[in-house]
C-alpha cells in the first residue's frame with residue numbers, strides 16, 4: 001500500500017520559474033527516505049505540497065487514496081492530523097512546558113486531559129526526555145528542543161512524518177540521536193521523509209534517496225544501490 005504518490009507534479013511560484021518539474025515517485029507504508037539536492041533544488045517545496053502549505057501547479061499528489069487537490073477548507077486540518085511536520089527551527093511555544101508543547105496536537109483534537117498526560121509521558125520517555133516534562137523550551141539544548149518538536153509531530157501517530165533539515169543546527173552526535181529516533185518510527189507505523197542537504201549524513205543512513213536538481217527528480221536511489 002502506498003502512503004504517498006506524486007504523479008508528474010510541477011510547482012511554479014507566482015512570478016518564478018518551476019520550483020518542481022514533472023516529479024513522480026511513490027512512498028510505501030513504513031518506508032523511510034531522504035530528499036536531497038542543492039540549495040533551491042525544490043526540497044522544501046516538495047514537502048510543502050504534502051502538508052498543503054502549497055498546492056501543485058500541475059500534476060497530482062495522492063495521500064493514500066485521497067487526491068490532495070480535493071482537500072480544501074476544513075478538510076485541510078483533518079489532513080494535517082495525518083502528516084506530522086518537523087521544522088529546523090522547532091517552532092515550540094516558548095511560554096509552555098515541554099509536556100504542553102508535545103500534547104498540543106491532542107488538545108486541539110479535543111482528547112481527554114488524563115489520556116493526553118499519559119501519552120505525553122510515555123512518548124517523552126521514548127525520546128529520552130522523561131525528566132524534562134516541566135521544563136520550558138528555552139531551558140533545553142538544541143538537540144533536546146528538536147526532540148520535543150519531533151515528539152509533538154508524532155504524538156498523534158501520523159501516517160507520514162515530513163522533516164525539513166531536522167538536523168541543520170545540530171552537531172554530529174545530536175544528529176545521529178535524532179536519526180535513530182526517526183529510524184524507530186516506521187516500526188510504529190509512520191513513514192518518514194527527510195529533506196537534507198547533508199550528503200555525508202544521507203549516505204551514512206543507507207536509506208532510499210530522492211535526488212532533486214533544479215526541480216527535477218534526477219535520481220531515486222535504493223538502499224542497495226547506495227551501498228555500492
Ligand SMILES: Nc1ncnc2c1ncn2[C@@H]1O[C@H](COP(=O)(O)OP(=O)(O)OP(=O)(O)O)[C@@H](O)[C@H]1O
Pocket residue numbers: 013014016018019037038039040041042043044045046197
Ligand atoms: N514562496 C516562494 N515564492 C517564490 N519562489 C519560491 C518560494 N519558495 C521557494 N521558491 C523558489 O523555489 C525554488 C525551490 O526552493 P525550495 O525552498 O523548495 O528549495 P530547497 O531545495 O528546499 O532549498 P534550501 O536547501 O536552500 O532550503 C527556489 O528557486 C526558490 O527560490
